[in-house]
Amino acid sequence: xxxxxxxxxxxxxxxxxxxxxxxxxxxxxxxxxxxxxxxxxxxxxxxxxxxxxxxxxxxxxxxxxxxxxxxxxxxxxxxxxxxxxxxxxxxxxxxxxxxxxxxxxxxxxxxxxxxxxxxxxxxxxxxxxxxxxxxxxxxxxxxxxxxxxxxxxxxxxxx
Numbered sequence: 001x002x003x004x005x006x007x008x009x010x011x012x013x014x015x016x017x018x019x020x021x022x023x024x025x026x027x028x029x030x031x032x033x034x035x036x037x038x039x040x041x042x043x044x045x046x047x048x049x050x051x052x053x054x055x056x057x058x059x060x061x062x063x064x065x066x067x068x069x070x071x072x073x074x075x076x077x078x079x080x081x082x083x084x085x086x087x088x089x090x091x092x093x094x095x096x097x098x099x100x101x102x103x104x105x106x107x108x109x110x111x112x113x114x115x116x117x118x119x120x121x122x123x124x125x126x127x128x129x130x131x132x133x134x135x136x137x138x139x140x141x142x143x144x145x146x147x148x149x150x151x152x153x154x155x156x157x158x159x
Contacts, residue, residue: 007055016040031071 005024006014010032013025018038025034025041034041122130135148143158 013041028069028071 005026007026007028009029010027011029013027013034014020016036016039020036021038023036024044025036026032027034033044035044036042132148132151132153135146135153137148137150139147139149139154139156141159142156145156147154147156
């Protein structure tokens with residue numbers, strides 16, 4: 001074994017740095033070995049159990065302490081389901097049901113008086129300007145939704 005590097009659990013792995021480039025880290029809790037490239041830890045290979053065993057044997061032969069804890073074993077089978085419990089107390093009153101269908105239309109009433117003239121409405125340009133101003137100013141990343149890109153009306157393509 002050429003590079004014993006660091007050994008421990010994954011959570012205790014040191015931060016990558018250029019001072020430890022090409023150093024390895026054996027994470028015993030996930031049974032994986034990593035190598036530092038100066039910026040990140042890259043996984044080398046999945047099964048390091050033979051190397052851990054060899055290192056442990058060497059430490060014991062030299063009078064070293066106990067070896068690293070081995071990987072966690074597989075999860076056991078799910079146990080049988082227990083008996084059903086007793087019926088619980090009566091629950092709260094439920095929500096009001098949906099409204100029924102509308103009744104038949106009644107007879108037509110007499111014609112009413114003519115109403116007062118209304119105010120002049122906004123122009124189409126004013127209405128569009130108000131709509132664009134009220135839209136979100138960043139792409140909502142939802143297909144078909146309008147948004148305002150610095151005064152330009154756009155349609156989101158989605159994620």
